[in-house]
Amino acid sequence: MLNRQGRPTTPGVGSAETHATFTGNRAILQEEALLFELGRADATGVDFDEPEPFIARLGTLERTGDIGLPGLSEPEAVRHYVRLSQRNFSIDTGPVPLGSCTMKHNPRLNERMARLPGFADVHPLQPVSTVPGALALMQELAAWLMEITGMPAISLSPRAGAHGELCGMAAIKSAIAAKGEAATRKVVLVPDSAHGTNPATAAMVGMPVRAVPVRADGTVDPAEVAKLVGPDIAALMITNPNTCGLFERDIAEIARIVHEAGAYIYCDGANLNAIMGRARPGDLGIDAMQINLHKTFSTPHGGGGPGSGPVVLSARVSAFAPLPLLRTGADGVELVEVGADADEARPFGRLSAFHGQMGMFVRALTYMLSHGGDGLAQASDDAVLAANYIRVGLADLMSLPFGNRLCMQEVLFDDAWLKDSGVTTLDFAKAMIDEGYHPMTMYFPLVVHGAMLIEPTESESKASLDLFVATLRDLALAARAGDSERFTGAPYYAPRRRLDETRAARQPVLRWTPPAPIAEAAE
Amino acid sequence: MRYLPLSETDRGEMLARVGVRSMDELFADIPQAMRAHGLPKLPRHKGEMEVERLLSRLAAQNRPAGAGPFFVGAGAYKHYVPATVDHLIQRSEFLTGYTPYQPEIAQGFLQYMFEFQTQVCLLTGMDVANASVYDGSTACGEAVLMAHRVTRRRKAVLSGGLHPHYAEVVRTLSALGGDTVETLAPDVRATEDLLAAIDDTVSCVVVQTPDVFGNLRDLQAIADKAHAHGALLIAVFTEAMSLGLVTAPGDMGADIVVGEGQSIGNALNFGGPYVGLFATRAKFVRQMPGRLCGETVDAEGKRGFVLTLSTREQHIRREKATSNMCTSSGLCALAFSIHLALLGEVGLRRVARINHAAAVKLADALGAVPDVEILNDTFFNEFTVKLPKPAADVVAALAAKGILGGVPVSRLLPGAGLDDHLLVASTEVNTDDDRAALVAALQEVL
Ligand SMILES: Cc1ncc(COP(=O)(O)O)c(C=O)c1O
Numbered sequence: 001m002l003n004r005q006g007r008p009t010t011p012g013v014g015s016a017e018t019h020a021t022f023t024g025n026r027a028i029l030q031e032e033a034l035l036f037e038l039g040r041a042d043a044t045g046v047d048f049d050e051p052e053p054f055i056a057r058l059g060t061l062e063r064t065g066d067i068g069l070p071g072l073s074e075p076e077a078v079r080h081y082v083r084l085s086q087r088n089f090s091i092d093t094g095p096v097p098l099g100s101c102t103m104k105h106n107p108r109l110n111e112r113m114a115r116l117p118g119f120a121d122v123h124p125l126q127p128v129s130t131v132p133g134a135l136a137l138m139q140e141l142a143a144w145l146m147e148i149t150g151m152p153a154i155s156l157s158p159r160a161g162a163h164g165e166l167c168g169m170a171a172i173k174s175a176i177a178a179k180g181e182a183a184t185r186k187v188v189l190v191p192d193s194a195h196g197t198n199p200a201t202a203a204m205v206g207m208p209v210r211a212v213p214v215r216a217d218g219t220v221d222p223a224e225v226a227k228l229v230g231p232d233i234a235a236l237m238i239t240n241p242n243t244c245g246l247f248e249r250d251i252a253e254i255a256r257i258v259h260e261a262g263a264y265i266y267c268d269g270a271n272l273n274a275i276m277g278r279a280r281p282g283d284l285g286i287d288a289m290q291i292n293l294h295k296t297f298s299t300p301h302g303g304g305g306p307g308s309g310p311v312v313l314s315a316r317v318s319a320f321a322p323l324p325l326l327r328t329g330a331d332g333v334e335l336v337e338v339g340a341d342a343d344e345a346r347p348f349g350r351l352s353a354f355h356g357q358m359g360m361f362v363r364a365l366t367y368m369l370s371h372g373g374d375g376l377a378q379a380s381d382d383a384v385l386a387a388n389y390i391r392v393g394l395a396d397l398m399s400l401p402f403g404n405r406l407c408m409q410e411v412l413f414d415d416a417w418l419k420d421s422g423v424t425t426l427d428f429a430k431a432m433i434d435e436g437y438h439p440m441t442m443y444f445p446l447v448v449h450g451a452m453l454i455e456p457t458e459s460e461s462k463a464s465l466d467l468f469v470a471t472l473r474d475l476a477l478a479a480r481a482g483d484s485e486r487f488t489g490a491p492y493y494a495p496r497r498r499l500d501e502t503r504a505a506r507q508p509v510l511r512w513t514p515p516a517p518i519a520e521a522a523e
Numbered sequence: 524m525r526y527l528p529l530s531e532t533d534r535g536e537m538l539a540r541v542g543v544r545s546m547d548e549l550f551a552d553i554p555q556a557m558r559a560h561g562l563p564k565l566p567r568h569k570g571e572m573e574v575e576r577l578l579s580r581l582a583a584q585n586r587p588a589g590a591g592p593f594f595v596g597a598g599a600y601k602h603y604v605p606a607t608v609d610h611l612i613q614r615s616e617f618l619t620g621y622t623p624y625q626p627e628i629a630q631g632f633l634q635y636m637f638e639f640q641t642q643v644c645l646l647t648g649m650d651v652a653n654a655s656v657y658d659g660s661t662a663c664g665e666a667v668l669m670a671h672r673v674t675r676r677r678k679a680v681l682s683g684g685l686h687p688h689y690a691e692v693v694r695t696l697s698a699l700g701g702d703t704v705e706t707l708a709p710d711v712r713a714t715e716d717l718l719a720a721i722d723d724t725v726s727c728v729v730v731q732t733p734d735v736f737g738n739l740r741d742l743q744a745i746a747d748k749a750h751a752h753g754a755l756l757i758a759v760f761t762e763a764m765s766l767g768l769v770t771a772p773g774d775m776g777a778d779i780v781v782g783e784g785q786s787i788g789n790a791l792n793f794g795g796p797y798v799g800l801f802a803t804r805a806k807f808v809r810q811m812p813g814r815l816c817g818e819t820v821d822a823e824g825k826r827g828f829v830l831t832l833s834t835r836e837q838h839i840r841r842e843k844a845t846s847n848m849c850t851s852s853g854l855c856a857l858a859f860s861i862h863l864a865l866l867g868e869v870g871l872r873r874v875a876r877i878n879h880a881a882a883v884k885l886a887d888a889l890g891a892v893p894d895v896e897i898l899n900d901t902f903f904n905e906f907t908v909k910l911p912k913p914a915a916d917v918v919a920a921l922a923a924k925g926i927l928g929g930v931p932v933s934r935l936l937p938g939a940g941l942d943d944h945l946l947v948a949s950t951e952v953n954t955d956d957d958r959a960a961l962v963a964a965l966q967e968v969l
Contacts, residue, residue: 071869204699302857353783
């Protein structure tokens with residue numbers, strides 16, 4: 001007998017809501033103080049011996065006074081960061097159906113490969129003769145990306161998607177300058193549905209933005225583009241598949257109009273995950289497009305980076321790729337680091353130090369080799385299938401602004417169906433949190449009211465998709481039935497309830513400062 | 524395919540539910556003329572073991588820094604990173620989470636960002652720091668753009684001691700925006716007259732310390748003159764570890780401090796991913812690029828953290844944003860923050876002293892080699908050596924002997940007449956044997 005002591009074996013009764021804990025913890029969900037409240041000036045988690053006495057060569061510039069950094073022993077540090085980690089929702093926790101973000105599974109083989117000393121412990125400026133494998137890897141990655149997109153050239157420099165946009169637009173701007181049209185071709189056309197990075201990028205290359213209205217079916221109308229192009233137009237920045245989850249089916253016609261008017265097409269490639277093996281941007285008339293390796297090619301998001309945004313380029317703009325360049329020469333892959341060695345190429349400059357996000361290149365190539373051409377195409381097919389499966393599962397309850405039609409890798413709902421329910425898109429998203437889901441992308445794109453953009457990716461099983469649909473149906477029915485409390489107070493079960501963002505912005509507290517001494521505080 | 528959960532049966536059922544007969548039909552919106560038919564030119568999928576074998580073969584062709592004596596720096600540094608750091612950043616909930624736009628389920632990210640911002644403020648001696656940008660060089664480029672917004676001027680002056688890649692990034696961004704840049708000549712011995720370049724048209728002066736040649740620079744006089752003319756001082760560092768031993772730029776009058784955080788918590792990675800640090804004075808916060816985390820309370824009054832002041836950012840302000848940056852360097856910033864928490868005040872100061880001691884020892888040993896001249900009066904863990912031969916040849920000869928001896932200045936500044944100059948770095952990872960090996964090998968190849 002295990003239980004001779006009278007230890008009860010049946011559950012007790014009582015509501016959790018009424019029992020606050022002394023610590024504020026809720027069992028394994030721990031509250032965690034700030035590093036600055038935990039650490040001490042004389043604590044450390046590393047052991048090094050003091051150097052032997054020596055004569056410093058710091059001139060008059062030795063740091064005096066305390067820096068004020070707290071230190072933790074190793075056990076304390078491990079506990080601090082493990083507890084923090086447990087307060088995050090991640091793709092390993094459950095579905096993160098953020099439209100436009102492509103939160104797919106991050107294979108751990110990628111991580112192991114990126115940590116091979118031959119990749120991780122290699123310096124960007126050690127002799128090129130000691131890194132042939134690194135250059136070969138970059139060349140291999142480049143070859144795969146060019147094959148997938150059908151584009152003839154690539155730059156691996158950009159450090160994220162927006163940086164890739166900058167790279168592509170800079171190449172376009174240089175091509176325009178090379179034709180002697182720098183002074184006249186200045187305006188960039190950007191559809192209303194574009195991601196914020198698109199107009200922000202145009203501004204960074206010194207080009208004003210003119211909006212292209214999106215037609216009633218959620219796509220760009222070639223007739224509208226034809227009206228807007230002219231000798232002052234530098235480029236059209238278009239997203240395809242677009243941010244409404246739709247393929248821009250008139251893209252070839254649009255490209256023809258833009259090119260005939262002497263301008264260029266930048267494509268935001270954030271949604272490449274929909275079309276691998278189904279369409280190649282090189283066949284669509286695109287001049288430059290970034291590929292977010294942290295979306296389509298599974299490099300982890302890490303709570304906001306690092307990313308990587310290689311840019312594929314058409315023959316019309318390929319001469320203007322930034323430094324460094326990769327080139328195949330007599331002795332294999334060569335790294336061109338200075339403009340003088342660029343031969344016929346005319347790089348527009350350098351976008352960042354060194355050669356790009358190597359750690360992300362390794363992960364992305366690992367992912368590609370694992371999938372192969374067949375697996376990548378299947379991934380796109382499955383991603384599109386999953387999005388459509390969700391669409392048909394919810395179409396009778398939630399409103400589709402562009403009708404119940406086929407979508408690509410993401411499905412866009414608006415908030416028309418919530419009218420008069422007292423529930424907003426934000427409330428609905430927060431109620432999803434209580435159900436154990438990361439919310440979808442909300443209030444983007446801006447072209448529909450109260451947008452809810454859902455991208456399941458190919459990584460969800462059918463059972464997972466079924467439960468997701470059933471959950472959203474239950475929520476939708478509750479919202480329609482007027483159970484607004486389930487929404488407006490949500491989340492109830494997350495580590496924090498809704499946070500006061502107004503207060504954060506009005507009285508910004510952007511760093512920890514030591515608490516005032518007791519005596520002062522008492523005044 | 525091990526990463527794809529749907530079976531053929533699942534796909535069949537789902538296609539039926541969607542109301543199409545085939546996958547092909549799902550893509551009906553792509554006009555036939557533009558359709559691709561798979562990716563037949565790419566190899567088929569592979570098992571983990573096979574992929575690992577292929578990549579290991581490529582990795583084996585590269586010579587890792589840890590394989591022998593290693594003295595390469597110039598903007599990226601090999602330091603010892605405790606095992607705990609890499610373990611913690613690989614926690615699923617850190618590695619695979621999205622940007623914390625849903626703060627209720629991202630307090631772990633947001634709290635570390637708040638801690639990171641504070642650590643960066645303390646290190647640099649500034650009031651506010653953002654939650655990271657891509658790397659040091661892009662931080663530098665963004666800082667110049669920010670200075671232009673603050674001062675409503677459009678001319679930057681770059682010190683000749685600024686890392687040439689950083690200077691190139693500034694020039695590239697400035698050319699795109701139509702701004703002016705004056706770059707002073709390469710300044711090996713920190714003797715340039717920056718003061719003379721400052722006048723009422725200048726928006727900012729950009730000075731690196733320790734500079735690319737290793738010299739420490741006193742920024743106060745430059746700050747004073749800049750301020751007298753309504754310009755800003757942007758201080759740059761490429762070796763974050765130096766801040767444990769060297770006067771903080773914020774204590775020498777800097778208005779914006781930017782730098783590379785790689786050397787705390789992050790591997791060399793052949794150049795990336797790294798983490799850009801970006802700090803400024805409180806009064807300029809609304810002109811700052813990048814994400815910011817701020818403290819607030821939740822509906823129950825509990826302390827919590829959110830992304831804030833986002834009206835500076837592209838997703839709200841679009842073409843009027845302070846930058847186009849979106850994804851930045853989250854996980855590398857976390858690695859930085861964890862490593863710095865493990866070091867703490869005592870650990871950072873000690874490791875910084877060890878670095879300096881290592882470099883002093885090496886400088887003394889190299890200085891004793893005939894025909895070798897150390898050009899620095901001051902330095903932290905890196906300095907410039909003048910050789911009797913082209914440094915690139917010397918580095919190649921040393922590499923053939925299994926020693927990575929530094930960065931030839933000609934690699935960064937070709938045609939600048941500095942071909943016999945070599946940048947040499949020594950950190951806590953170098954042993955006395957490493958240094959002796961470099962000295963001996965140098966004597967042989969000269
Ligand atoms: C449509 C679209 N374009 C561009 C970007 C910018 O990419 P990144 O965050 O990598 O800079 C994103 C990512 O959020 C996006 O969704």
